[in-house]
Every structure is written in structure tokens, then in C-alpha cells.
Amino acid sequence: MNPKLNCVLVIDDDEPTNFFTQMILEESGCTENIRVLQSGQEALDYLPKSESEKGNTDYPCPDLIFLDINMPAMDGWEFLEEYRKLNVSRKIIVVMLTTSLFPEDKLRATAIPEISGFENKPLTPEKITAVMEKYFTNVPLK
Amino acid sequence: MKNLFKNISIKKRIYWSFSLLVLLFIANGIVTNITLSHNRQLSDRLSKNVDPSLQALDDFKKIMLESKMYTTNWVFLRSNQEDKKMLAKLHEEDYHLLKTRLLGYSSKWESKVWPDSLNLVLNGFEELMKIEKSIMTSLSKFGDYDDPVTKLESERILEEEILPRTRYLMVSLNSIHSHGTRVRDQENVNLDNASMRLRLFIIILGMTIILAGFLLSIYMTKVIIGPVHEIRGIINNLGQGIIQKIDHEANNDEIGKMVQSVNNLSEKLQATATFAREVGLRNFDVPFQPLSDSDSLGKALLAMREDLKSGEENLAIQNRELERKNKELEQFAYVASHDLQEPLRTTSSFADLLQRQYKGKLDERADKYLTYISQASNRMKAFITDLLEYSLIGNKKHVEDVNCNDVLREVIEDLDTAITETGTQITSTSLPRIKGFETEIKHLFQNLIFNSIKFRKVNTAPKIAISASQTNGSWQFAFSDNGIGIAKEHNERIFIIFQRLHTRSQYTGSGIGLSHCKKIVELHKGKIWLESQLGHGATFYFTIPQNNN
Structure with a gap:
């Protein structure tokens, strides 16, 4: 049995997708909290708060981030640049969740150390299980 | 000195050589003329002086003998009036005439000894004549002979004075004569020698002229013909597009200037050729000026460069x-x-x-x-x-070595489920190694094989035969099946993207498979086509060029 995560962060600008992803995550019951953010900037605002205000239930610390590539203003790649500058102290698994079938995108993702996985939309219960087994088996969580 | 010589033009050299020959001719003429006139003088002296002198000496001898004879006759032949007249005439006319002649000649003689000797003889003869006169006077009349004293005295004078004196004078005269003869012989020898010398001189000079002409012609050949041949060779080579130069130092003469002109031509052509080559190599920034305003080749090259650029x-x-x-x-x-x-x-x-x-x-x-x-x-x-x-398709930029046997094996592994479920049999000859894009080739094989399985006959296990052969520098592949086949009128259409021959409920798929195949084959610069009869299977052919880069 996999441990339950504290929080999963979903970063995607598409509202129906977020609705769907959130629903699948809730159904899987793999996490206590789900936070859905509609842009990279929102996530960049959120992450420091989750660090500094520990215990604040509005900003639970995420263990896993599902990140979309194609977003207005700041895309997934640009977000990762900024994310690296944040120097987040705890280890967060970042999984790209994208519609892109472009092989170059996948190649590019494997070249970035912050990215742990690459999944095509839509998110399914099987994909969640695979991610959980790959990254969170027997890992003690805070 | 050599450099000085090199700076003289060929025209001047020919002019000077010709002048030298003319000078030799003129010298020849002058020397011949001088020698001839000298010879003429010699022979003139012989004929006008020496020979007459000798003649006069002979006459003198004759007069001397006559005077001896007439005087003897005067003494012993009292009545011989004829001889007496002759003696008197000799004394008064003949001797004087002869003396004048002799003195006339002797004044022209070169030697002084000779005239002096002659004068002595003349004086001796004149003394002799005085003695004879004394006889002629003492025996002038007929009766004088009767006087024995006078007669005896006369005979004594004749015996003791006249005859010895005459003998002595004759000896002197002979000596003079023989001297004259010697002189004449010497002069003749001189004349012969002079003629001989003249002949020799003419021969030597002639040979000198011939030799000089010969050497000059050799020299001119070397100076003119040699370089002209060389220049002709260079120009012939230019005609064949070989650009050469004459690299040895040229004289500063007409030929030298011609060599310089040819070298200049070669250099300019070389520059033009170099420029053309650079333009050919697309080095458009090489500086170049047309050789002149009327250099149409240079201008054409410049225009060509601009066009190419x-x-x-x-x-x-x-x-x-x-x-x-x-x-x-x-x-x-x-x-x-x-x-x-x-x-x-x-x-x-x-x-x-x-x-x-x-x-x-x-x-x-x-x-x-x-x-x-x-x-x-x-x-x-x-x-x-x-x-x-x-x-x-073809997004990858480089072709690689593709072993088609490996590709086929991988494809069969990938399609394992479909093959097993349908009981498909796949046979293949040995396939070649080709130059191509491996992923795309795999895709191509996969599409063709999957199509054969997909369009199989109902209740018939698919059979697929794969082979490859060499034709016209290409590998020709054949994928044969025993499926439903395709009507001839659809042979073109099936390669068009999203074109389908069946309803979706009959066969699934987007209809992109064969257009995919066509695009992959065309990416490899090959062709794809099929031979088929409806209901009797189909054979898909495609070619891949062997030297594909």
C-alpha cells in the first residue's frame, strides 16, 4: 500500500482539464490535499508560502506537481527556470502532464533534472498508480 | 659587356653584320685594286725601262764591237771607204743617239751603282773614241798609209790601246747587262709573287666572307629562330588552354620584347583564368579588373560573377x-x-x-x-x-547503414500478436544493407506487412513473401501477399493520404498507411508501386537507390 501524499499541485490553464484531473486524483485517494493553480506565476507565489508558513492549511507543502507545458504568459519550461531559482528545500516530484505528442518535447523534458516524469493527458487512475509506485514507494513522508 | 650586347636590337645587329660584310667586300676591292696597279707599274717598268735598257746595252755592245772592227779595218784596209764612213757616222751620230737613250733609261734606274758603272763605261768608250780619232786623223788620207812610222804607230795604238780597252769595256758592259738581266728576272719574280699574293688574298677574303656569313646565319638562327619556335610553342599551348611562361631571361631586343609580350599575355590570361576558377569556387570577393576596356572575356566574367552572386x-x-x-x-x-x-x-x-x-x-x-x-x-x-x-517523416537529418534483415525481424516481433492471431506466414530472402533512415524503413516494413494481414481473405491464413533484388543501381523490394487484392483503377488512389477503399465497419484505420509508405520511399529517392488483381493478392514494389546520401 502506497503512503498518502500531503498535497498534489496541478498547474494548468485549462479549466475542464483541471476539473477532470482533480476528479481523477480525488477518486484515487492518493493525497490529502489537491491544489489547482492556473498559471506558473500562481505556483511561484504559492511555493514560498508553503515553505515559510508551515502548518497554514491554505498552503500545504506539495509532494508532487503535475505541470502542463503550453500555458499563456509563462509556459511550463519558463516556470521550471524560475522554480530552480526558488531553491526549494524539500524534494518535490515534478511530472509533465501534457497533450503534446511532439517527440522533441519529451526529449527536452528528459534533459531537465527537475523533471521526474512525462505523461500524456488525460490523467488516468493507471497513470497515477504508476507515478505513485515509481516515486513514492517506501519513502517516508513528513 | 654581355648586357650591353643584349640591349642591342636585332635590327641593328643585322644592319651591323651586313655592314661588316660590305666592309670586307670594299676592303677586298681596295686591296685588289692596289695590288693590280702595283703589278701594272712593275710590268710597265719592265716593258718601258728595264727591257729597253737591256736592248740599248746590247746596241752599245754592238757599237763597241763595230767601232773595234771599223777601226781595225781603218788601220789595215786602206781602201775600204765604206767602213771608214760607218766609223765616222758611228762616232758622230750613232754613239750620241745611243748615249742619250742610255742616259734616259739610267736616270730611272733605282740603283745608283748601275748608272755610275755605265758612266764609267761611257767615259771609257769616249776616251777610246778619242784614241780612234787620233788614228783616223793620222791615217786620214790615202797616202798617210805609206808613212811606215804613222802606220806602225797606228797599228801599235790599235794593238796596245784600242783592242785591250775595248775588251775591258766589253767586260764591264757585260757585267752591267747581266746585272740588268738579274734585275729584270727579279722584277718578273716579284710580279709573279704579287699575282700569287693577290690570288691568295682573294681566296682567303672570300672564305672569310663565307665563314662570317655562315656564322652570322647560325647566330641569327639562335637569336631569332630559337625564341620564335619557343614562342610558337607557348601560343599553341595557349590555344589548348595550357598557360605557360618563358622563364629564362629575355634580351632587350625585338624577340625579347616579343617574349615579354607573350609572358604578359600569359600572365593576364592566367589572372583571368584564376579569377574564373575562383568564381567557379564561389569566391566572389577575389579582386579582378578587366585587362582593358575592350576585354570582353574579363567583362563577361565580371558579369557572370555578379549573376552568380x-x-x-x-x-x-x-x-x-x-x-x-x-x-x-x-x-x-x-x-x-x-x-x-x-x-x-x-x-x-x-x-x-x-x-x-x-x-x-x-x-x-x-x-x-x-x-x-x-x-x-x-x-x-x-x-x-x-x-x-x-x-x-525524415525529420532526422542523417542517413545511416540499415540492415533490412534486422529491421524485418524487429517488425515481426512488434506485430507478434497480430501474426499469431491470424496465423500469418512470413518468408523472406536475404535482404541487403541499405543507406537510409532506420526508423522510417521500419515504419515502411511495418505498414506493408500490417496491410497484408489486415486485408487478408476471410478464412485464409495470410502468406507474405519478401524479397529484394538489384536493378539499375537500386535495391528493388517486393512484398507479396495472398490477400483480397486491389482493383487496377485504385492503384494510384491508395497512396493518397486519408483515401480509403472500404467502410469503417469493414476495415478500421485512417487511410494514411500507404501514403506514409510513399512518403518514406520518396524520402529515400525511390519509387513505390503495386501489381495486383482484385481477389488474387497484391505485390507492393519499392526501390531504394544504392548510393543514397
Whole structure:
């Protein structure tokens, strides 16, 4: 049995997708909290708060981030640049969740150390299980 | 000195050589003339002086003998009046005439000894004549002979004075004569020698002229003909496009100037040729000036360079344009893969969700609608995926060595499920190694084999035979099956993207498979076609050039 995560962060600008992803995550019951953010900037605002205000239930610390590539203003790649500058102290698994079938995108993702996985939309219960087994088996969580 | 010589023009050299020959001729003429006139003087002296002198001496001898004879007769032949007259005439006329003659000649003689000797003889003879006169006087009358004293005295004078004196004078005269003869002989020898010398001189001079002419002609040949041949060789080579130079030092004469002109021509042609080569190598910035205003070749080259340059620039512009268009196409593929997928995915996700959560809760019709929405969305998704894959064919830039046997084995492994389920038999001859894009070739094999399985006859296990052979520098592959076959009128159409021959309920698929194959074969600069009869299987052929880069 996999441990339950504290929080999963979903970063995607598409509202129906977020609705769907959130629903699948809730159904899987793999996490206590789900936070859905509609842009990279929102996530960049959120992450420091989750660090500094520990215990604040509005900003639970995420263990896993599902990140979309194609977003207005700041895309997934640009977000990762900024994310690296944040120097987040705890280890967060970042999984790209994208519609892109472009092989170059996948190649590019494997070249970035912050990215742990690459999944095509839509998110399914099987994909969640695979991610959980790959990254969170027997890992003690805070 | 040598340099000085090199600076003299050939014209001057010919002029001077000719002048030298003319000078030799003139010298020859002068020397011949002088010698001839000298000889003429010699022979003149002989004929006008020496010979007459000798003649006069002979006459003198004759007069002397006559005077002796007449005087003797005077003494002993009293009545011989004739001889007495002759003696008197000799004394008074003949001797004086002879003396005048002799003195006339002797004054022209070169030697002084000779005239002196002659004068002595003349004086001696004159004394002799005085003595004879004394006899002639004492015996002048007929009766004087009767006087024995006078007669005896006369005989004594004759015996003791006249005869010895005459003898003595004759000896002197003979000596003078023989001296004269010697002189004459010497003069003749001189004349002969002079003639001989003249002949020799003419021969030597003639030979000198011939030799000089010969040497001059050799020299001129060396100076003119040699370089002219060399220049001709260079010009002939120029005619064949071989550009050469004469690299040895040239004289500063007409030929030397010609050599310089030829070298100049070679250099200019070389410059033009170099420029043309550089333009050919697309080095457009090499400096070049036409050789003159009327250098049409140089001007043509410059115009050519400008044309090529602007052509190149246009090509570069078009290339950039093409690259931009390609980028746009890639962008389009990206848009297709992402931006079209996104709403489609949402549609299909929620249709699925709706089906899952509300199936049976609505009416049957609603269930059917949902099924249609779901199916259409999935088909659309497949289209987009196929389209993207199609657009990505040949995205990799480099060809590699592809072992088709390995590719076939991998494809058979990948299609294992389909092959096992349908009981397909695949046979293959040994396939070649080719130059190509491995992923695409694999795709091609996979599509062809999968098509044969897909379009199999009902209740017949598919049989696929694969072979390859060499034709005209290409590998020709054949994929044969025993499937349903294709009517001839569709042979072209099946290679067009999204064209299908069957309804979806008969055979699934987007209809992109064979257009995929065509694009892959064309990417490898090959051709693809098929031979088939409806109901009797099909054979797909394609070619891949052997030296594909």
C-alpha cells in the first residue's frame, strides 16, 4: 500500500482539464490535499508560502506537481527556470502532464533534472498508480 | 659587356653584320685594286725601262764591237771607204743617239751603282773614241798609209790601246747587262709573287666572307629562330588552354620584347583564368579588373560573377524563406498535436465520463449519442496522431547503414500478436544493407506487412513473401501477399493520404498507411508501386537507390 501524499499541485490553464484531473486524483485517494493553480506565476507565489508558513492549511507543502507545458504568459519550461531559482528545500516530484505528442518535447523534458516524469493527458487512475509506485514507494513522508 | 650586347636590337645587329660584310667586300676591292696597279707599274717598268735598257746595252755592245772592227779595218784596209764612213757616222751620230737613250733609261734606274758603272763605261768608250780619232786623223788620207812610222804607230795604238780597252769595256758592259738581266728576272719574280699574293688574298677574303656569313646565319638562327619556335610553342599551348611562361631571361631586343609580350599575355590570361576558377569556387570577393576596356572575356566574367552572386543571394533568400516555411509547418504540426488535441481530449474525456457515470440513467438514444461522440473523438485523435507522424517523416537529418534483415525481424516481433492471431506466414530472402533512415524503413516494413494481414481473405491464413533484388543501381523490394487484392483503377488512389477503399465497419484505420509508405520511399529517392488483381493478392514494389546520401 502506497503512503498518502500531503498535497498534489496541478498547474494548468485549462479549466475542464483541471476539473477532470482533480476528479481523477480525488477518486484515487492518493493525497490529502489537491491544489489547482492556473498559471506558473500562481505556483511561484504559492511555493514560498508553503515553505515559510508551515502548518497554514491554505498552503500545504506539495509532494508532487503535475505541470502542463503550453500555458499563456509563462509556459511550463519558463516556470521550471524560475522554480530552480526558488531553491526549494524539500524534494518535490515534478511530472509533465501534457497533450503534446511532439517527440522533441519529451526529449527536452528528459534533459531537465527537475523533471521526474512525462505523461500524456488525460490523467488516468493507471497513470497515477504508476507515478505513485515509481516515486513514492517506501519513502517516508513528513 | 654581355648586357650591353643584349640591349642591342636585332635590327641593328643585322644592319651591323651586313655592314661588316660590305666592309670586307670594299676592303677586298681596295686591296685588289692596289695590288693590280702595283703589278701594272712593275710590268710597265719592265716593258718601258728595264727591257729597253737591256736592248740599248746590247746596241752599245754592238757599237763597241763595230767601232773595234771599223777601226781595225781603218788601220789595215786602206781602201775600204765604206767602213771608214760607218766609223765616222758611228762616232758622230750613232754613239750620241745611243748615249742619250742610255742616259734616259739610267736616270730611272733605282740603283745608283748601275748608272755610275755605265758612266764609267761611257767615259771609257769616249776616251777610246778619242784614241780612234787620233788614228783616223793620222791615217786620214790615202797616202798617210805609206808613212811606215804613222802606220806602225797606228797599228801599235790599235794593238796596245784600242783592242785591250775595248775588251775591258766589253767586260764591264757585260757585267752591267747581266746585272740588268738579274734585275729584270727579279722584277718578273716579284710580279709573279704579287699575282700569287693577290690570288691568295682573294681566296682567303672570300672564305672569310663565307665563314662570317655562315656564322652570322647560325647566330641569327639562335637569336631569332630559337625564341620564335619557343614562342610558337607557348601560343599553341595557349590555344589548348595550357598557360605557360618563358622563364629564362629575355634580351632587350625585338624577340625579347616579343617574349615579354607573350609572358604578359600569359600572365593576364592566367589572372583571368584564376579569377574564373575562383568564381567557379564561389569566391566572389577575389579582386579582378578587366585587362582593358575592350576585354570582353574579363567583362563577361565580371558579369557572370555578379549573376552568380545575385543568384546565390536569391537562393539564400529562398532558402531562408523555405526554412521559415518549414518552421511554420513544424509549428503547424505542433499546433495540431497540442492545440487541436486539447479541446478534443476534453470532449472525449467528458464524453467518457458521462458514459461511465450516467450510462443507463438517461435513455437509450442518449447512450448512443454519447457512443458516437466518443468514437468520433477517438477517430479524430487517431487522425491527428497519424498526421503528426506523417509530418515528422525524415525529420532526422542523417542517413545511416540499415540492415533490412534486422529491421524485418524487429517488425515481426512488434506485430507478434497480430501474426499469431491470424496465423500469418512470413518468408523472406536475404535482404541487403541499405543507406537510409532506420526508423522510417521500419515504419515502411511495418505498414506493408500490417496491410497484408489486415486485408487478408476471410478464412485464409495470410502468406507474405519478401524479397529484394538489384536493378539499375537500386535495391528493388517486393512484398507479396495472398490477400483480397486491389482493383487496377485504385492503384494510384491508395497512396493518397486519408483515401480509403472500404467502410469503417469493414476495415478500421485512417487511410494514411500507404501514403506514409510513399512518403518514406520518396524520402529515400525511390519509387513505390503495386501489381495486383482484385481477389488474387497484391505485390507492393519499392526501390531504394544504392548510393543514397
